[in-house]
Amino acid sequence: MAILTASMLNYTVSERRGNERNRLILRTKNAAENICLYGAEQITTKLYRLRSATTMAFIGGSNQVTLPPESVLQAASKKYSAGDSTMEIFAGLTSATGLQFIDPAVSPNDPNAGLQVNTATVPIISKATGWHSALGNITSYARQDLAVDFVPLFQFGVFYNMDLEIWPGANMTLAGPVHSNGEINARSAPGFTATIAFLDRVSTSKGFYADANKQGDSIQSNGAIMSGAGGDAPVTFKHTTTGTATAIKSSSNVWRDHKYGNSSETTTTQNNFKVFATNTYAINLRTSVHGVTELVLPAVTGYSKTDNPATATEDERDNGRQIISPPNHQDWNGTSWVDTTDSGAIKEIKISRQAGLYIVANPDDTTRTGKLPDGSNITMLPRTYRAFLNTVGSDLSHTIQEVILPGQPCYGYNNNGTPTDDTDDWMYVNNLPNRYTTSTVIGHNQFLRMLQPSYTHVRRYNGSAWVATDATTLPDGAGYTTGSPTMSSFTDGYFFDMRRATNNSGLAALGASGSFRSSNAYTPRPIAKIDFDLTRFRMCVERTLSGTSGNYAASDTASTIYVVSAPNSGNWTNSIFNPSGTAAAKSLGLGGSFTTFPTSTTLTAQDPYRMYLAPSAPTSAAVITQIATDPSVYAVGGADLVSNSSKKPWYDGVTVYIHSVDAEKRAKTSGVPDRIDSGVRLWNGRGPIISLDGTTYPNKTGFTFCTNDAAYIIGHFNADGTINSTTTATGNGGYSARYPDSANEKLCAVMADAITLLSQPVYSSGTTPYSQSGGWSDSLSAHATGSTAAAWATTQPSSSNGSDGSNTSFVPAALPWSGRTAGTSGSARTTKFDATTTEISSALLVGIVPTKHNPSGLTDGPASSGQNGQVSGGLHNFPRLLEVWGSSGLYIRGSMVAMFESRVAMEPWSQRVYSAPARTWGLHHNLASAAHDLPLEPVLLGARRLGFKEITAAEYATLKAAIEALPH
Secondary structure, eight states: OHHHHHHHHHHHHHHHHHHHHHHHHHHHHHHHHHHHHHHHHHHHHHHHHHTOOOOEEOOSGGGOOOOOOHHHHTTTOTTOOTTOTTSEEEEEEOEEOOSEEOOTTTOTTOTTTTSEEEEEEEEEEEEEEEEETTTEEEEEEEEEEEEEEEEEGGGOSEEESSOEEEOOSSOEEEOSOEEESSOEEEOOOTTOOOOEEEOSOEEESSOEEOOTTSSOOEEOTTSOEEOSSOOOSOEEEEOTTTOOEEESBOTTSOBOSSSTTSSSOOHHHHHHHHHHHHHHHTTSEEOGGGTOOOOBOTTSOOOOSSOOTTOTTOOGGGTTGGGTSOTTOEEEOSSSEEEOOOOHHHHHHOHHHHOSEEEEEEOSSSOEEEEOTTSOEEEEOTTEEEEEEEEEOTTSOEEEEEEEOTTOOEEEEEOTTOTTOOTTOEEEEOOSTTOOOSOBTTBOOOSEEEBOOOGGGEEEEOSSSEEEOOTTTTTTTSSBOOOOOBTTBBOTTEEEEEEEEETOOSHHHHSSSSOHHHHSOOEEEEEEEEEEEHHHHHHHHHHHHTBOTTSSOBSOOEEEEOBOSOOOTTTGGGBTTOTTOOOEEEEOSBTTTTOBOOOSSOTTSOOTTOOEEOOSOTTSHHHHHHHHHOGGGGBOOHHHHOOSSSOOTTBTBEEEEEEETTTTOOOEETTEESSOOEEEEEEOEESOOOOOOTTTSTTOOSEEEEESSOEEEESOEEEOSOOOOOTTOOSTTOOTTTSOSSTTOOOEEEEOSOEEEEOOOEEETTSSSOEEEESOOGGGTTBOSSOOOTTTTTSOOBTTBOOOSBOOOBOOOSSTTOOBSSOOSSSOBSSOOBOOOEEEEEEEEEEEOOTTOOOTTTOSSOSSSSOOOOOOOOGGGOSBOOSBOTTOEEEEEEEEEEEEEOSSSOSOOOGGGOBOOEEEEEEOGGGGSTTOOOTTOOEEEEEEEEEEEEEOHHHHHHHHHHHHTSOO
16 A cells, blocks of 8 residues: 555656646746847837848847747746846848739739739747756746738828728729728719729728718718718629629628628628628738738838827827827827927928928017027018928938028028027028029029018128118018008918818817807818919929039039919910920029029029038127128038938938928917917929939939928829820820829838828900919819808808808909909909819828717817717718819829828818819829839838747757848
8 A cells, every 4th residue: 555655646646747847847838939029129220210121140239139028927937136147038030022023813812912012031930948856957948929011101002001991972993903901892972873993903901981971970961961871883893813793782682791780790790791701802901810910111000080088198189190299299188288209210200300401480470499400499470481401310310401592591500699588689691692583484483381470580791790680781572571461351371271160179160050150150270371382393403413512513403393473475385384385404503594504704603403511600600701702601512412422311312391380289368379370282293393303323312302291282283284184195295193293203201290282273365464264273272162151250061151251252263373352363253163173193191080089189170069960071081182173183193192181271171162073083004013213112011920830959059150141
């Protein structure tokens, strides 16, 4: 018996030791796996920060991949402490494919089929050692292979970082890849028979639903509510390889979406959809049930329509907007605005930190604090702007040089010795050769134009002292005239956007029911202009690029442009307002033939379109003398802007960022905004937008423009307005919704809080003087688009009150950018002009106001106190509009990206301020090329874990040595 007992005890001890050993092995295996997973999470952000997929080891400095926290590792070994070699992680980028198109015909099962992707392969290896007092150490080794996909954003015809809704009233065809990080809801509007045809791959990280109003009901111009799942017209997708188009709706009237004909969604309906979509479309319709995950901007947490209270320092509703925000932007914390600090990864995705020409503008009548590209503060006096060249080093440091733009009224900053008192602060009048003039071939020389600053804030040197300027030394006209704008009278410095109105709160203001407007009048707010002229910008860039740094010499003396001044018989052939007009070479100087420039004997002569460095010490006697005798030492040349051998401001192409100071601040006092509403407007963009020459500067072509403010594009943009409506026409000059006008047209992107497209102003030569006959006119911006009730602002929408705006008779101003003070062009009108056919060639990255948006807690002046009860407008209303388009077409070739919620133009969509155009939209053909060139194009990251396995100690040692041998 004793022998049996001893044997059993010995067996029990052995079994316990065996169990403990197995548990220890399991702990070390789990620890090794968790170390790999922890490393994988770090890799994606590090690769985006590097913006490179070159071979490297993640060892040392900011590239070091780190172990999980010590407390986590001690679950495997209580003896572990930081720095102990018993736990290790190594990772290296061993190869990358380079940017290449994944052909669906060749790789139909590749999740990236149909996209241009650069896939980096990163093996991650780990070592985890567990310890037991009786067993000692046991070590496990693991390998996790990670595929990181770099996906250029603008190759998507449509990309939504939130729910994508499509419910058109007219047929809609979508060419190019489509992706949503939310749901996709697609079906014709209720009561309509519009078809929706997807021609390329479609993916969503959530579900697909054939339900027009799943997110919410839409409110029509007369206040009626449009409800219901939608019309019965086909919604079709094509098979990846055969191209066969098949409708989602079956012949037995089953909408084969995530609900698959049922009233609710279940695992069964999801599986039915998965089988149907895979068999019918291959990979051209994939959703969450196919394993589709979000495509995100690295370092930016995923967007959510509601704030997660568990993340106290983050409001998920703000995510995505970082891409257009100024450096170290401010966030609203519920009670005040607070500064943020950009992380290294955030610095990489912000256009504001990377753009070569950085402009800070304060259109308000109070002094405000802006941000420089490096995130430091800058004091901005009322109604002033300053400009800087921004060069970013490999370590993300900044070299910032202030420059003076053509016609810029003033520069620099002087606190007058009283840094805590800004009432006596001032700037220096621009008295360099590019000072303001109206005597160029097209009139004034400013490409950035806003409200004119006060004489008291701009000083000049009178020979003995710095004194305030006057109408002679800072000419009236060096900025737009200020005033007290109302809808019935406003100067050139303002315009109206009828959607951006106090009490445009959604359902309460836009619906027919109730009496909200009777005590909350719909009140459009005046918007201060920050106007950016693409024609004059071209003249400046071409003149400056051809110049020698610090020298008067510049070889370019003419630019090929449209004439943007008032049309007349002398310039009509080349007028931008003539639908048949053509661009022509125009001289860049002054004088009778506009060919007078500075020379070696006339160093102080004006050079109206050249950029100059701002003197660093304008009050010093040496600088005063220098400007008076040889200001050419401040001339900017091409070598200051771009180089093929060293980092310069335009290292990736021509890039511009306008920081509109405090544009996001919406608080009001007695109903008046504390900070005036503003808008950055792109004028005179007809014809090819300026670009660096691809032969001289390879891989640096194209143009990218970004602002944190709301943006407006007026007229043809990067396109000549000659429309080709033949869908089968290819090549340069082909179908206008897909193909460039010519080889001179380079890719372009505009990114902003919101983007409104306004039609090309058109004039008639049949009157004297020539008068506007169609298109956008600022002087009519406060007018309604159609007949409306006299008390439109204070009565609810109805069949007799279907439009918001004034209907008083007014003769439009002579020029489309003039205000409503004295009409001088043509006959009196009671409504806006009808829109004209307009052509846009640009990727558009914007913010939207989501369906049933609840802005509570987002800002100091939310558009509504709670959920607004209105829809977003959907993809078919992606660009904001303010005119009656009728039969006029809106042709857009580019990419449409809804990345975030608007924070400036937060008022909900309204049908009462426009009528829809004939929509002819598509992915720009050149964006479908893996070799396309577009400056600072955002890159999305998608990480895929290709496999996890245990490895031996010998395999670990071999892989570790290989990784350590990689560059680092």
